[in-house]
């Protein structure tokens with residue numbers, strides 16, 4: 001049973017995954033990483049099948065991921081910005097978490113700690129942060145920290161990106177620019193379209209690891225508080 005579960009709703013081996021993984025590594029905790037990419041996560045059908053025992057009854061890959069969330073003390077959730085919101089895969093996941101986990105005032109994720117990892121081609125992860133925060137709050141989780149980074153538009157690898165006038169690539173570089181590794185955004189190569197960016201703002205791996213460290217500290221504080229509370233209770237007897 002992992003103490004921390006990290007979930008990415010982005011592509012396999014891309015920016016959201018690298019961000020979530022760096023946070024998990026930085027935490028120094030026992031962790032498990034799960035990618036929702038390639039998994040079947042249907043949206044909530046509002047079938048009310050979860051009313052009996054606060055468990056979603058739709059039979060797909062949601063179940064195995066949810067089980068890990070029930071077991072973990074903390075959840076690091078990362079998702080990309082699609083059309084100025086968290087992507088549909090992430091939304092589908094949280095629709096089901098939050099609807100199944102609220103009937104009869106029972107909230108199975110209540111008190112768990114959460115870290116938000118947002119990724120956006122423009123660098124504007126704010127809408128994703130807002131979406132995930134809303135779900136964390138609804139699930140009665142405690143948001144420890146959020147981190148937002150620039151991602152890699154799919155236009156960088158679609159084959160038409162550098163000569164397509166309607167893609168994300170042309171918002172960053174002049175039409176026709178040759179796509180070379182050094183101009184592809186990643187966690188360690190932020191805002192390659194801005195050559196004046198200082199090194200510490202270019203490579204955010206340290207910030208991601210620091211986010212993990214902060215999570216770990218909050219987990220320690222929580223544990224110590226809980227222990228003190230239990231000791232107080234036992235001396236009262």
Ligand SMILES: Cc1cc2nc3c(=O)[nH]c(=O)nc-3n(C[C@H](O)[C@H](O)[C@H](O)COP(=O)(O)O)c2cc1C
Pocket residue numbers: 010011012014015016017079080081082083084085119120121122123124150151152153154
């Ligand atoms: C369908 C789609 C819609 C997108 N919409 C936005 C958007 O509105 N704003 C933005 O900043 N990036 C947008 N992006 C870019 C993604 O946020 C970016 O590619 C991100 O790196 C994806 O995460 P990943 O690399 O972990 O897969 C969009 C990408 C896709 C595929």
